[in-house]
Amino acid sequence: MVAASLHGSFGQVVIAVVATLFVYWLTERYAEVLGSGVHGPAPDRSRVVAALRRGWPMLQSSYAPVIVLLAASALGAELRNAVLAALGLSTALLAGLGYEAARRSGAPVAAALGWAAGTALLGVAIIGLKYALH
Numbered sequence: 001m002v003a004a005s006l007h008g009s010f011g012q013v014v015i016a017v018v019a020t021l022f023v024y025w026l027t028e029r030y031a032e033v034l035g036s037g038v039h040g041p042a043p044d045r046s047r048v049v050a051a052l053r054r055g056w057p058m059l060q061s062s063y064a065p066v067i068v069l070l071a072a073s074a075l076g077a078e079l080r081n082a083v084l085a086a087l088g089l090s091t092a093l094l095a096g097l098g099y100e101a102a103r104r105s106g107a108p109v110a111a112a113l114g115w116a117a118g119t120a121l122l123g124v125a126i127i128g129l130k131y132a133l134h
Contacts, residue, residue, distance in 0.1 A: 001069070002130035005083040010073055013083065014066070021062045029055045065090045091123035 004016035065086040072082035098119025102112035
């Protein structure tokens, strides 16, 4: 989002984000199918379809930031601010996932909050690096 927003229009950002998500999803799924073939029989159609379905949450988790990007823009936000709103939501989602993962693994609340903060800081660092590099 950051790189596309610095060099493109709103439409180009949306297309770049959706295309990038699709490519990452497809690449990850391909790696799983390829890996499963190494450890077992050659993948058939049903195994490929199953692998694609297992990876679907990766795309589903990306809906919210894209919706925020679209909504912020529709409400009149400049592209940079709409991207920051979407990235802010992504960072909040990362924090929530870090907290939830820690809690599910049995960590106490204080430790889970630490994981949430660390995960959010990772998101902020990535955003900062993207802006610094572009």
